[in-house]
Amino acid sequence: MQSPGRSALLVIAGLALAGGASAQGMHPLPAGPRPLHVRMAEADAVAIGRVAEIGEGRIAVRDAVALRGAPGASFEVKRAPSQAPALAVGAQAVFLLRGARSPYVLIDAPPELLVLRDEESAAAWRAALARILDAGDDPARLLPIYLAWLDGDDESMRHVAGAALLDPRGKLTPLAAQEAVARAHVALDSSKGIEVRRVSARLAGTNQAGAGALLAGIPDASPDAQIVNSALSAGSLLKAPELEAALERALANEDVEVRRAALRVASSTWSDRLAAMIRDLSEHEPDPALRAEAASALLAHAQPERR
Numbered sequence: 001m002q003s004p005g006r007s008a009l010l011v012i013a014g015l016a017l018a019g020g021a022s023a024q025g026m027h028p029l030p031a032g033p034r035p036l037h038v039r040m041a042e043a044d045a046v047a048i049g050r051v052a053e054i055g056e057g058r059i060a061v062r063d064a065v066a067l068r069g070a071p072g073a074s075f076e077v078k079r080a081p082s083q084a085p086a087l088a089v090g091a092q093a094v095f096l097l098r099g100a101r102s103p104y105v106l107i108d109a110p111p112e113l114l115v116l117r118d119e120e121s122a123a124a125w126r127a128a129l130a131r132i133l134d135a136g137d138d139p140a141r142l143l144p145i146y147l148a149w150l151d152g153d154d155e156s157m158r159h160v161a162g163a164a165l166l167d168p169r170g171k172l173t174p175l176a177a178q179e180a181v182a183r184a185h186v187a188l189d190s191s192k193g194i195e196v197r198r199v200s201a202r203l204a205g206t207n208q209a210g211a212g213a214l215l216a217g218i219p220d221a222s223p224d225a226q227i228v229n230s231a232l233s234a235g236s237l238l239k240a241p242e243l244e245a246a247l248e249r250a251l252a253n254e255d256v257e258v259r260r261a262a263l264r265v266a267s268s269t270w271s272d273r274l275a276a277m278i279r280d281l282s283e284h285e286p287d288p289a290l291r292a293e294a295a296s297a298l299l300a301h302a303q304p305e306r307r
Contacts, residue, residue, distance in 0.1 A: 032163050036132060037170065040129070043096040044098050045071045047069075047071050047094075049063055050092050054087065067129050067133060071097060071104065075097075087115065094113070094129065117156070121154070139172050146161040146172065165203060177208075180213075181213045188214070211235050214235075215231050215232070232246060248274070251266065256287045278298055282297075
């Protein structure tokens with residue numbers, strides 16, 4: 001069974017990939033929690049504390065450590081019954097607070113609230129949040145922090161990093177060429193976790209150098225269709241010279257989902273060689289749904305010629 005942090009990051013990666021490649025100036029619609037630094041910028045006070053009591057309209061917090069502002073060791077936050085956060089008495093959480101004094105209003109929507117698993121996690125998050133606060137809204141300082149979280153061992157930090165890095169509201173992309181190429185290498189590294197690879201593929205595709213490095217490596221010996229889709233979509237948007245060769249390899253790959261991802265991009269990146277491969281799919285593809293998609297792609301490209 002997947003842990004909540006892993007599942008959440010997989011959802012974010014999947015939604016972002018499904019939205020199409022994120023390239024220079026082009027992004028999918030935001031999905032999921034707002035980037036952490038965006039939410040923190042709205043906060044009058046930031047603290048990590050323990051839930052002491054959950055009342056009808058209040059949540060009492062004790063043993064709090066303030067990272068911004070001076071909420072004190074004990075404070076209350078207003079609780080809207082229609083949007084109750086997923087908190088239990090005794091749980092530790094990160095509280096992003098709006099207001100001059102207790103009772104505060106929570107900035108985070110219930111799905112955004114960061115609940116901590118134990119004392120070790122709380123200590124790690126105190127240090128991590130201090131770094132985010134120190135970086136402010138400077139992308140050059142925020143980016144390496146989030147990338148370190150993405151590559152690290154803490155699942156909750158990987159989840160938060162994935163959300164921030166993929167969301168255009170975070171203003172952290174496009175990456176510079178060197179960083180994008182480094183992300184391509186992570187995306188192509190089968191020893192890395194699949195959620196980290198998928199997010200890294202999306203990030204690589206925000207720069208032409210990264211997209212080229214990613215295209216050169218797909219599909220690999222054990223391809224992931226979402227990474228292939230991310231690479232091909234970014235290559236198409238950025239007119240990467242490596243695209244056509246990558247499409248040919250993907251159309252010939254034994255994984256049906258990789259072939260499907262290639263067909264969808266090839267339909268908008270047409271050439272005689274690709275047309276011949278798609279015609280072969282329309283006649284000999286063993287998967288009936290993909291065979292029909294290939295036939296439809298051929299028909300769509302033939303229709304303008306008959307007008």
